[in-house]
Amino acid sequence: MAHPTTYEATTENFDALVLEPRGELVVVDFWGEGCPNCDVYAEAEPSLLSELEGAPLRVVKVNAYQQEELARxxxxxxxxxxxxFRDGKLLGKMSQYYGREYWLGVVRENLPAAS
Known part of the structure; x- marks a missing residue:
């Protein structure tokens, strides 16, 4: 089983990466340089994703400062x-990174049911 894949999104490819996939959960990570909490998440991300190995999940990273249009x-x-997002619909959001257990809990709750 593979780890969930991470992608970098821009205004141009955002819809293709986020809204078009079907049957997987898409977590969009809006981050920016000089954001301590973003760095905490970025350091944790590899081990978070290894916990979710084989899950129908992708993480799409958006630099909120470089992609202001998407942030707006x-x-x-x-x-x-x-x-x-799942199947092109926004399911919800987490404002801030509240730590490993919370993040994993929310992601697991929103994964598509195993077919």
């Missing part, structure tokens, strides 16, 4: 913010 599109005020 979703009305973001603070980073990190994690938006959860």
């Amino acid at each position: 599109r979703f009305g973001l005020y603070g980073i990190p913010t994690f938006l959860l």
Whole structure:
């Protein structure tokens, strides 16, 4: 089983990476340089994803400072913010990274049911 894949999104490829996939959970990580909480998450991310090995999941990273249009599109005020999408629909969001257990719990709750 493979680890969930991470992608870098820009305004140009965002919809293809986030809204078009079917049957998987897409976690969009809005982050930016000089954001301590973003760094905490980034350091934790490899081990978080290894916990989710084989899950129908992808993480799409958006630099909120470089992709201001996307940050505006979703009305973001603070980073990190994690938006959860499945089958093109926004399911919810986590404002901030509240630590490993919380993040994994929310992600697991929103994964598509195993077929």
